[in-house]
Amino acid sequence: MRIRHLTITAALLGTLCLPAHADEQVRDISRDTLAPNDGWASLGTGTTGGAAADDAHVYTVADRAGLVRALDGGSDTPKIIKIAGTVDANTDDAGRRLDCADYATDGYDLKKYLTAYDPRTWGADKPSGPQEEARQASAARQAERVVFPVGSNTTIVGLGSSAVLKGASLQVKGADNVIVRNVELRDAYDCFPVWQPNTGGLGDWKTAYDTLWLNGATHVWVDHVTASDQGHPDAGEPTCFARNYLRHDGLLDITNGSDLVTVSWSRFAAHDKAMLIGNGDNVTSDRGKLRVTLHHNEFDGVVQRAPRVRFGQVHLYDNRYVVPEDSLDYRYSIGVSTESRIYAENNAFHTPSHVEVADLVKSWNGTALHASGTLFNGYPVDLLTIHNAYNSGSERDLTDDVGWTPTLHGTVDSAAVADRAVARGAGAGRIR
Known part of the structure; x- marks a missing residue:
């Protein structure tokens, strides 16, 4: 009887002493919707994704083929x-x-x-001819594999703590x-970057995949996502034509209205x-759009564009x-570009000694930035005043009036x- 008693006790303990966060592990988050007032995506009809899906349109995918079937062409x-x-x-x-x-196809090498396109012999013209045509054909073959169109009323959610979408470019277009x-x-890795001789004065390499x-998307909620180049960091790539x-x-680029x-x-x-929020200084059709909220995100080891904004009303x-x-x-980190209206509050920056407060903000044709409650290496700083003081010789001074207050x-x-x-x-x- 004592042995039986011990067995029952052990069984009860196994039921009561669950692993840490076991309730979160079993909680189905796939039908979660964005809470009211949680940023711009909650405005109007809100953002519910695929929460209304019937059982026939709930998919668990473990490979590329399954993902393609589930997305149903967008x-x-x-x-x-x-x-x-990992998919x-x-x-x-x-x-x-x-x-x-x-x-690679059509003789691309x-x-x-x-x-063929060495600037010393080719000059500053755009690449053309057999090798550029072969690059384009090769790039098209890769795009058929790695570009995934995401349609309206869709939720994509990882199961557990180890869901990975590798080498893919999710595109929410219209x-x-x-x-x-x-x-x-x-690691949305582009096998076939194109050389653009006139970019940035010295030329640069242009890649294809975010x-x-x-792209022209509305009511989108991105939450508890990790995005990186893990596997193929650009820093490990060679220098070609004196450019990385x-x-x-x-x-994550948010563009085209x-x-x-x-x-x-x-x-x-x-x-x-x-x-990048807003993709061109001349895209005036973006006025009144590009309303984006960024909160409780981490930008770790990001060189620039965290974010860079044109036209948008962005609460950061x-x-x-x-x-x-x-x-x-x-x-x-924060790029203030044409007609942007960034309301930045209570953000924390951790930097090494060679990065100064004035380095955190860069402006191109921008006129305003609200910045309050900023911590820099644990100390409160006036980000706007310091930016203007240190950059007045090379950049336009920014005012604090962005014309709106987030609600x-x-x-x-x-x-x-x-x-x-x-x-x-x-x-x-x-997710907790």
């Missing part, structure tokens, strides 16, 4: 897509791993491409009501140009910025409180 049918484990975009229909050599949560978006691209041979574009977007509790890491609050000690190429938000914590919370809770696999 249809607007309400759908929930659960990512299980690799660079695979064939049988699941075999593909690399850049598998996509990088060495021949570099020889769609409404989309949620992307709890998934790691990793890990997540909102880039393989990645943005981590996208509107009503909330990005929360996400982590953007180890990348050059992380987030309770975010954490980390510039690693060895980040000698750091340029800026769609939850509690705005102090930068110190938010800094600790974001360090613990931002990124995929950390």
Whole structure:
């Protein structure tokens, strides 16, 4: 009887002593919707993603083929897509791993491409001819594999703490009501960058794929996402034509009249140009759009564009910025461009000694920035005043009046409180 008693006791303990956070592990988050007043994406009809999907349109996918079927060509049918484990975009229909050599066609060869368009002999004209045509054909073959159109009324959510979408470019084009949560978006690697001789004066390499691209999209909630170049950092790529041979574009770009977007509790890491909001100084049709809320996100090892904004009304609050000690190429965090109206409050910055407060903001044709409650290496700073004082010789002074005050938000914590919370809770696999 005593043995039986011990067995029953052990069984009860096994029931009562559950693993830490077991309730969160079993909680189904796939039908979660954006809370009222949680940023711009809550305005009007709000953002519900695929919450209305019937059981026939709830998918669990573990490979590229399953993801393609679930997305249904970007249809607007309400759908929930659960990512299980690692889904690799660079695979064939049988699941075999593909690399850049598998996509190359029509005689494309990088060495021949570099020889053909060497600025010392080719000059400043755009590449044309057999090698550029072969590059375009090769790029098209890769795009067929790695570009995934996301339609309206869609939720994409990672299962558990290890969901990864690798090598993919999720593109929300002209769609409404989309949620992307709890998934790691990793290494949208472009095998065939194009040389642009006239970019930036010296020329530069242009890549094709953002890990997540909102293109004319509305009512989008991005939450607890981790986005990075993990696997193929651009810093490890060679220098070609005296420029880094880039393989990645943005981590999250919000362009072409996208509107009503909330990005929360996400982590953007180890990348050059992380987030572009508004893609052109002359795209005046963006006026009144590009309304974006960024809160409780971490930008770790991001060189620039965290974010860079044109035209948009952007509420940037309770975010954490980390510039690693060895980040000698750091340029800026907040980019103030044409007609942007950024309301930044209670953000925390951690930088090494060679990065100063004045480096955190860069302006191109921008006129205003509201910045309050900023912490710089643990100390409160007046970001705007310091920016104007140190950059008045090279950039236009910015005023504090951005013409609006955010109202769609939850509690705005102090930068110190938010800094600790974001360090613990931002990124995929950390939904509580």
